[in-house]
Amino acid sequence: MLVPSPVTPLTKRLSATGTVIADATITxxxxxxxxxxxxxxxxxxxxxxxxxxxxxxxxxxxxLTNAFIRSVQRQDKRIRALPRAGSPLEAMHxxxxxxxxxxxxxxxxxxxxxxxxxxxxxxPWLAELYWSALVLFRTxxxxxxxxxxxxxxxxxxxxxxxxxxxxTALVNGLTxxxxxxxxxxxxxxxxxxxxxxxxxxx
Numbered sequence: 001m002l003v004p005s006p007v008t009p010l011t012k013r014l015s016a017t018g019t020v021i022a023d024a025t026i027t028x029x030x031x032x033x034x035x036x037x038x039x040x041x042x043x044x045x046x047x048x049x050x051x052x053x054x055x056x057x058x059x060x061x062x063x064l065t066n067a068f069i070r071s072v073q074r075q076d077k078r079i080r081a082l083p084r085a086g087s088p089l090e091a092m093h094x095x096x097x098x099x100x101x102x103x104x105x106x107x108x109x110x111x112x113x114x115x116x117x118x119x120x121x122x123x124p125w126l127a128e129l130y131w132s133a134l135v136l137f138r139t140x141x142x143x144x145x146x147x148x149x150x151x152x153x154x155x156x157x158x159x160x161x162x163x164x165x166x167x168t169a170l171v172n173g174l175t176x177x178x179x180x181x182x183x184x185x186x187x188x189x190x191x192x193x194x195x196x197x198x199x200x201x202x
Contacts, residue, residue: 010072010133018056020046022070025063030111034119037063065129068116071109072133075099078106088148089201093194096171100193101179102186110175117172138164145201153201163200170196 024046101110
């Protein structure tokens with residue numbers, strides 16, 4: 001559901017090397033924490049020279065900003081690659097499952113989202129970017145839910161706007177709850193998502 005809009009900084013195009021650096025930064029954040037990001041740690045993870053990393057991201061803020069943008073774009077790419085599902089409930093479940101921490105890049109992107117949400121309260125430059133992604137997510141959700149509403153697939157009395165906020169809370173809550181859960185619990189998160197969506201969509 002995180003589909004970049006032409007008017008947001010989330011559409012920034014990263015070069016091939018910039019993408020490698022951003023992916024490495026995401027891995028460092030997911031594995032070691034937000035505060036471990038530096039030119040040195042990202043260079044080691046990406047197997048690039050520190051000078052190359054610094055050329056493409058001149059400051060630590062650039063590293064962190066590009067990682068966030070790249071994470072949003074990775075999620076969008078995964079969602080766009082999904083086959084079309086049948087009902088609005090199944091389509092939304094399929095798309096939102098890509099945002100949950102179910103291993104690999106999904107877990108990295110989920111960990112990054114949680115980490116950035118936690119630190120955005122003390123970093124205004126990051127808060128703005130984080131908020132733009134959250135608003136974009138809700139807007140895209142609301143558009144999909146408006147179509148579901150027009151087709152009579154929202155539960156009675158539920159508006160697309162209210163449903164979008166509930167779905168946002170559901171995805172964020174499941175992400176936090178299951179981020180560090182054992183792998184054996186990964187199937188449960190998908191079931192919980194489906195159960196939650198079924199209270200909103202039919």
